[in-house]
Amino acid sequence: MNIQGDHKYMDTKIRKLDGANMDIDLATPKDRIQWQQDKCPWNEAEASDKHKCAVKNVSICPYFCGIKYHDYVLCSYPNKNPLKGTE
């Protein structure tokens, strides 16, 4: 993953648009989805399903570093989010 390298495309071809109302998690039970989904490492460490990446109108996980095309969650857990303060 090279986030800095990705920014060259953002400068020329891709717009960065603020205020998305996202609903993203890696905590959906297997029997409720029909695709392969990696598990949230924070939930795995705590044997829970309470942590969600981004919840509409509610919160964004402190480890959430965004989305990489086309449906990868970028997650810094258990490390401090290196992007905090850069938005």
Ligand code: SF4
């Ligand atoms: S960003 Fe990472 S730690 Fe936070 S909810 Fe998503 S997968 Fe879990």
